[in-house]
Amino acid sequence: MGEVTVNTEWLSDCSGCHVAIVDLHEKILSVLEAVRIQRCPVLTDIKDYPPATVGLVSGAIRNEHDRQAALEMRKACDLVIAWGSCAVFGGPAGAGNIHTPDEIAAAVYLENKTTVPAPPPSKMVSPLESQVSPLDSVVEVDLYLPGCPPHPAFVFEALIALVEGRQPEVNGRSVCAKCKRKMEKTGVETLRSHFEGVPDPERCFLSQGYTCLGSVTIDRCLAPCPGNGVPCTGCAGATMQILTEPNRDIRTEIADRMSRLTRIGRDEIVRSLERSAKSHYSYTMATQMIGNKPTFHIRKWIEEEQADFEAGGEA
Incomplete structure (x- = not known):
C-alpha cells in the first residue's frame, strides 16, 4: 500500500476517542511515519473533506450535522472505521431514545430546576434527529473499533494493520479474560451498590454481590477498571x-452468573438491573441489535420503577 492518508471526524461524543491517539505516546511516531493525518478536528480547523485512504469517525448520529458529516466522510474515504462505542453502538447518547426531542429540550432548557429557564436552541443549531443511532445506520462501515475510548493498543493495531494491508488482529473475548479476580462461590446474600463497603481486591465482584458487566462486555480496554477496584x-x-x-440479555446473563456465585436470588438481581437499565444499557441501547431484542423492555422497566417510587412516597 502506498501513502496512507487519514481523515478523522468527531460527531456526537466526548472527544475521548481523539484523545486516544495522543495516548499512543511514543508509538504515535510509528504511526506518523506510515500515515499522513490530513483532517482532524481536534488538531486543525479544516472544514472540507479531502480524499483519504482511511476515515476514523467517532460519535453517534444525533443531529442533522452528524448525518451530513458522516455522508461526507464516506464519500471522501476509501475505508471508514466506526471508532469508539458511540460510533459502533450509539453510546451514552442512546439514552435519549427513551424520550422525544421535545421532552429533552423541555427538560434541559425549560424545566430544569438547576438553571435559569431559557428558550430552546434556535434554528441556527442543528436539530436533533428523532432517534440516536450508530454510524452504520447512515453509511457503510468497513471496520468496527468499539471502546470508550478503545485502548491505544487496539488503535495502534488497527492503524498499522491498515498500513500493512491486512486485517487487524481482534478477539471476541470478554473483559473477564484480562481480569485477574477469582470467580468463586460465596455466602453473600445481599446486593451491594458500588459505594458500599470496600470490595475484596482478589475476588470477582459478582461473587461479592457487586454488579459488574465484565462478563458481558467485549474486551477493548484490557480491563483497567476491575484491576483497580472498579466494577466494569x-x-x-x-x-x-x-x-x-435473541434470547441472551445483559441483565439475565449477569443474574444467572451472580445467583450461582452467591445466595442472592436470580429474580432479585434481574429486577435490580432493570431499575438501573439506563446505566447498564447506556452504551448499546441505540443499536438495533439491543434495542430491537424481544427481551429489551426499557420503557416498561422505567414505568415499573416510577410506580414503585410513587408507592413508596405515598407509604
Missing part, C-alpha cells in the same frame, strides 16, 4: 453472544 460498566459494548443471540 460495559463501556466497550456487549459481547457478540449478547448482540447476536
Whole structure:
C-alpha cells in the first residue's frame, strides 16, 4: 500500500476517542511515519473533506450535522472505521431514545430546576434527529473499533494493520479474560451498590454481590477498571453472544452468573438491573441489535420503577 492518508471526524461524543491517539505516546511516531493525518478536528480547523485512504469517525448520529458529516466522510474515504462505542453502538447518547426531542429540550432548557429557564436552541443549531443511532445506520462501515475510548493498543493495531494491508488482529473475548479476580462461590446474600463497603481486591465482584458487566462486555480496554477496584460498566459494548443471540440479555446473563456465585436470588438481581437499565444499557441501547431484542423492555422497566417510587412516597 502506498501513502496512507487519514481523515478523522468527531460527531456526537466526548472527544475521548481523539484523545486516544495522543495516548499512543511514543508509538504515535510509528504511526506518523506510515500515515499522513490530513483532517482532524481536534488538531486543525479544516472544514472540507479531502480524499483519504482511511476515515476514523467517532460519535453517534444525533443531529442533522452528524448525518451530513458522516455522508461526507464516506464519500471522501476509501475505508471508514466506526471508532469508539458511540460510533459502533450509539453510546451514552442512546439514552435519549427513551424520550422525544421535545421532552429533552423541555427538560434541559425549560424545566430544569438547576438553571435559569431559557428558550430552546434556535434554528441556527442543528436539530436533533428523532432517534440516536450508530454510524452504520447512515453509511457503510468497513471496520468496527468499539471502546470508550478503545485502548491505544487496539488503535495502534488497527492503524498499522491498515498500513500493512491486512486485517487487524481482534478477539471476541470478554473483559473477564484480562481480569485477574477469582470467580468463586460465596455466602453473600445481599446486593451491594458500588459505594458500599470496600470490595475484596482478589475476588470477582459478582461473587461479592457487586454488579459488574465484565462478563458481558467485549474486551477493548484490557480491563483497567476491575484491576483497580472498579466494577466494569460495559463501556466497550456487549459481547457478540449478547448482540447476536435473541434470547441472551445483559441483565439475565449477569443474574444467572451472580445467583450461582452467591445466595442472592436470580429474580432479585434481574429486577435490580432493570431499575438501573439506563446505566447498564447506556452504551448499546441505540443499536438495533439491543434495542430491537424481544427481551429489551426499557420503557416498561422505567414505568415499573416510577410506580414503585410513587408507592413508596405515598407509604
